[in-house]
Amino acid sequence: MVVKDIIRKALADIEASGKNIPNPMGEIYILLEHITSKDKLFLSLNKDFEINEEEFFTLLNKRLNDTPMAYIIGKKYFRNIVLKTDERALIPRFCTEELIDIVNSFIKDNDSVLDMCTGTGAIALAIKEENTKVDVTCSDISEDALNLAKENAELNNLSINFILSDLFENISETYDILISNPPYISSEEYMGLERDIFKEPKLALVGGDLGYEYYEKIIRQAREKIKRMVFFEIGYDQGNIVKDILEKNNYKDIKIYKDLEGFDRFVSACI
Known part of the structure; x- marks a missing residue:
């Protein structure tokens, strides 16, 4: 089946x-790009290009059964890096990229940074990629998520540290x-x-x-392990709550x- 017919049937x-x-x-074009390794411009200009119909509609049916696109294509772009994404961790959101800009305005060369509840490793890896002299450690309670973060570090050729920990339970160093x-x-x-x-x-969504x-x-707990600053992403209605805490x-x-x-989406504070 060619591109134009795939699009018509998919719609x-x-x-x-x-x-x-x-x-x-x-979303149709994202799936087409994924299975053909051709970009949207090529596919738009070549509507008679042959597509593997079975492969395309297998993926589309996953999407129609509520599987997130990032899990279907297995990747997500975040800042300057590409992350492997699957069911082991939460899919990084676009708004989280803004947190990196906030942290970058305070970070110093040779700082040590702890990214807690790291998931895919998105924040830790972006910080390391944009601040090469900074020592970055990430932690998570989920071994599956931490393994995914390790894979993403290797994928992006970035060197960071990993700790399996329920919050500060296994954190022995200071940052x-x-x-x-x-x-x-x-x-x-x-x-x-x-x-x-x-x-x-x-586990990565519900805070209680x-x-x-x-x-x-x-x-x-952070006051015992963090020397200078803390940064959080928060829910849209939690700004004043977190500030009070x-x-x-x-x-x-x-x-x-x-x-x-x-x-309201982010909070920073000094120790």
Whole structure:
């Protein structure tokens, strides 16, 4: 089947499925690029190019069964790096890239950085790639996620350290900077998420009944292991909550940052 016929049938299948695919043409082209190794421009200009019909619709059916696109094609671009993505870890979100810019404005050469709840390793690897003199360590409670982060470090030829740890349980060293994008969705919020989110590890999403329990634990324990600053990604409605937790634990110079959509999304503070 050629490109133009694949597109026509795929659009019909998406419509018939009743699934909420916000950009169906965009997703069709992503799948076409994935299976052909041709870019969108080539495929747009060569509508009679032959496509493996069975392979394409096998992948499309996965998408229509709520599998996230990043899991289907097995990769996600993040800053200047390419990450392997699969069910072992949460898919890095675009907004998290903004956290790297915030950290970069404070980081110093030869700093030691701990990325806690690392998942794919996205934050740790981006920090290392953009700050080559910085010593970066990442930790996670999930051995599967940590193994994926190791694979991504090898994929991007970046040297960082790995620790399997439930928060600070196995952290013996001290660090200048802590960065963390922990689970921050409440149990109630989780039940109302889009169905494709349920394909991602619940452990990486749900922060407890209230959603902000991980911040309480990390902030309380961090004072013993972090020497200078902490940075967090937060839920859109958690800015003042996390700020209050930091204030109660005697952190200083607390700042809340908005993401590009205007929501509270990041917090920094000094020890």
